Amino acid sequence: MKLRVNLRRVSWGPARTVAAIAIALGVGNLVYRLLHASDLSQSAALFIGIPSLMAFAPAYIAVCLRAHSVIGITLKTITIGLLLGGPLLGEGFSRVLLAAPLFYAVGILIALAIAGVRRWIGAGRHSSTLGLLVLPMLAFSLEGVVPALTVPRQATSVAERTLVASPEMVEAVLAQPPHFDVPLDGVLGIGFPRPTTASGGGLAVGDRRVVTFATRGGRQRELVMAVAASGPGWVRFEPVTDATKIAEWLAWQSADVSWTDVGNGQTLVRWSLTYERRLDPAWYFGPLESLVTTLAADYLIQSAATPSGA
Secondary structure, X not given: OHHHHHHHHHHHHHHHHHHHHHHHXXXXXXXXXXXXXXXXXXXXXXXXXXXXXXXXXXXXXXXXXXXXXXXXHHHHHHHHHHHHHHHHHHHHHHHHHHHHHHHHXXXXXXXXXXXXXXXXXXXXXXXXXHHHHHHHHHXXXXXXXXXXXXXXXXXXXXXXXXXXXXXXXXXXXXXXXXXXXXXXXXXHHOOOOEEEEXXXXXXXXXXXXXXXXXXXXXXXXXXXXXXXXXXXXXXXXXXXXXXXXXXXOEEEEEEEEEEEEEEOOEEEEEXXXXXXXXXXXXXXXXXXXXXXXXXXXXXXXXHHOOOOOO
């Protein structure tokens, strides 16, 4: 009889764990579709709410089964969910990569809370109350859903480089289409849409630049920028249309470029990007988007303002 009981526990434990992971992934997929249909797929409801729900199901069942590693089962669930999202999101998967640390942090927090409270209240007692532990995390999911809880979104990132070139040389390069032979590396190389070609030129008001981005599926998407204002030593570009995946993460407001003679045949180029953040929560995506756009501004100096050999 003892042998039968042990065999039953061995066989049903993994089965229930797999079922819990499957249920968690199903819940996550359902909630994602609902958020996407409600135009809330860029809010904290996605980046905090979904991992909270996905973490709760396997962690709760793992505790009930007295599994040895509640956190391990939770992390497996989140990892499988992130991997399954890759083929579905295409070039948008870079957003998932940036959000992965947040998903794991939320999952670990939920798993630790459930395991800790379960030990404190004792096995077999008030297990239904463990569901209340997910409520605080769901409260943090309201940013971007409730207007009163939305943090101001506009931000500006700035990059500067001192080039061995005259201001006239820099201005001449800025008047031409940018080139993108400088490789994207570091954070910019983890899967963000890559600019491939550009057309258009001039620094007069109304002059346009059409930048083409290549996607994983071979489809091309365009960002169109136009000169909104210009003067001696400066120019401002503003967006006309943005069909790239970047528009899901942020909305470009303007790109201000200035070039100043600093003597000794050198010119200081300052590239400022103003944008509206579209991802929540702000405390997580605000610094990340600031980092990425600052690197993008520096890349633009290299590809659109730097003369050959400078």
